[in-house]
Amino acid sequence: MPNPKRKMSKSRRDKRRTHHKAVPPTVGACPNCNEMKLAHAACKSCGYYNGRRIIEEAEA
Numbered sequence: 001m002p003n004p005k006r007k008m009s010k011s012r013r014d015k016r017r018t019h020h021k022a023v024p025p026t027v028g029a030c031p032n033c034n035e036m037k038l039a040h041a042a043c044k045s046c047g048y049y050n051g052r053r054i055i056e057e058a059e060a
């Protein structure tokens with residue numbers, strides 16, 4: 001089985017992980033109702049995405 005020849009030091013391992021971090025979700029105002037909504041997702045309050053309503057049960 002292929003395996004790393006040398007143990008990676010804690011320092012190298014942790015340096016690699018400096019790029020591993022949680023990022024806050026991108027939010028923006030809905031162009032239809034101006035509520036905050038997640039980017040690239042339908043608005044939760046009015047159900048609009050890309051200029052048209054795609055979630056029917058949501059009230060505008």
Ligand SMILES: [Zn+2]
Pocket residue numbers: 030031032033034035043044045046047048
């Ligand atoms: Zn909306």
